[in-house]
Amino acid sequence: MSGRDALPPLQCLKAFEATARHCSFTQAGRELNLTQSAVSRQIKRLEEDLGRPLFERVPDGLRPTPAADHYYRVVRRLLRDLADETARLRRHGDDHQLTLATSPTIASIWLSRHLPEFQRQHPHIEIRLLTMEDPYRLDLTEFDLGLYYHLEGQVDPPGLMAETVFDEENVIAVCSPHYTRHHGEVGTPEALLRQHTLLVLEDHFNDWLTWQDWFKALELTWHEPTHCLRANSYQVLLNATLAGQGIILGWEQLLADELRQGHLLRALPQALPSLGKLSLLIPQHRHLTQASRTFQRWLARL
Template sequence: MLSVRRFVPSLSLLMAFEAAARTGSVTTAASELSLTQSAVSRQIKMLEEQLGVELFHRERQTIRLTGGGEVYAREIRESLRKISAASLMLRTNPLGGTLTLAILPTFGTRWLAPRLPGFLAANPGITINLVTKLSPFDFRLEPIDAAIHFGTAEWPGGDLTLLRSETVIPACSQELRHFHQFRYPIDLKKVPLLHLTTRPRAWERWFAMNGEPTQPVPGMLFDQFATAAQAAIASMGVGLLPQFLIEDELATGKLVSALDLPMKSAEAYYLAWPHEREKHPPLVSFRNWLVAETAADR
C-alpha cells in the first residue's frame, strides 16, 4: 500500500491542478477555489514534484498543458466527478442502498416510472437514481449500477437478464387513416414513414414480412419514441411503434393501427449490469422485482 499511496496525491493538489487545467489560468482557478494565486501555483508545483512530470508549459504570465498534462487532466476530472457523485449519493441516502439506473427515455417514463412506487414501497431502504442513456456505454467509465437495454443479448463487460419482448404496429392518427384508406402494406409508402434512429431497418423488416421487396424506405428520422408518437398523432406520417408503449394513445383513439399487421421485434429488453455489481444488494432486489414484473410479457 505504501507504494500505491506514493502515486495518490492529496485532493487539494488535484483540485488545484484540475481547476487550472480547465480554466487555463492560475488566477481564475484561485478565484474558483477561494485561494490565493501563489497558493494554487505552489500546489501545482508540489503535484509536479510528486509525480516527477511537468504538467504545464509556463510562458510569461500564461500556462498551457503539456501533452501528458492534458491526458492526466481528463482522467483526474473524471475521477473528481465520480467522487462528487458518490458523495452526493451518500448524503442523500446515508444508510446506503442506492441504485443508479440508466433508462431508455420512453420505456422509463411510460412503463417503469408508474411501477417504481410499488418497488420503493416494498424496499423502503433503497433509493433509485435515474439517468437517461440511449445506447450501451462502458460501465467502467460511468458511475452507474445497471441499465435498461433494448437490443440483442450483448453488453461488453456486463451481464444481462431478459425482461420482455416487444410487438410493434404501424400507428397513425385516425384522420390520416381515414383520408388515405390504407388497404395493403404498399399503401403506406404513399405517406411519410417515421423512423427511429436506433432501429433504422425496422420498416424494411416490416415490409419484407408482409411480402413487399426489401429495399431502403425513405422517411423522417426521430431519436426517441415519444417524439415519433407525437408526430404520428399530428398526422405527420405512420410510425412503427411498440404497442405496449402507446397503450394510452390507442385507448383514447389518438393513435390507431394503419393496418392490422403487427410485427414482433427481433430485439428485446434486458437489464444489464457490470460483473462486479452482481451481488450489490439494491441491484439484487431491483433485478428480482423487475424480472417478476415482466414475467407475463416474456
C-alpha cells in the same frame, strides 16, 4: 511508496484484465474503446514493469501464462472492488438509492407508468434515472442497472450482461387516432408507402429496427416511401406519432398502455417478432446493492 514498490498504472491493469478475460487484444480494445495496438502497448508496458511475459500466442488467440492467470484473478477482484467503492461514493454513500440507466423513450413511456407501483411497494428506495439513447456511452460506475432493448450477439454493450424482461415481443406499425381522422385508414402496406408519412429513425445503434427490414421480413413488397419524417431520436419520433404526424414502428409490449388507452392504434395488422428484447442490463463483476436486487426481483414478477 518507493519506485520499486510502485503499482503499475491503472490503465495497464485495466487493459490486462480485459485481455486476460477475452484472450484477445482486439476484443479488449472494443470493450475499453481503444485500438488493438494501444492495448498491446499497455500489456507490453506492464510486462516490462513486472519483468516477465504475461501472454503467449496460440492458434486461436492469446493464452495467459501461469503467472498471469493468478495475477488476473487478483487484478479482477481489486478492479471490481474499486469500481464498487467508487460507485458507492458517487452515490453519496446512500445504499437506498437506485440509479437506473435507460433510454428517454423507455423512461417516459414505460417506466413512468410502472415505477409508481415499485415506489409504493418500496418507499425507502430512492430512484434516480439516467437517460441516454446509446448504452455504449454509459459509464458503468454511474448507474446500478440499465433497461434497454438488447439485440443478443450483435449489440452487446461491454461489461454488461442482459436479462430479458419480455419473453415475447412484436414490432408493429402504429399511429394515433388523430392521424387517421385527418389522413384516413392506412388499409394496405402498399398504401402505407404511397399515401402516408413514415417516421424513420436514423440511428446506427438501432439500425436493426427499420421499415425496410420489417417489410422484407414479412414478405411484403418494399419501395422507398413517398413521404418520410426522419430523426435520430426515437423519443422525438414517438412524440410526433402521438401528435398525429405519421406512422412509426414500435414494440407492442412497450407501447401496451398507449394502445390499451387508445392513444395509439395499430396502423396495419401485420406483426414481426422482434429481434431485440427489453432487457435488464446488469454490470458484470459487481456486487449488486440491496436496492438493485429488490428491483431485479420486482421486475421479474411483472
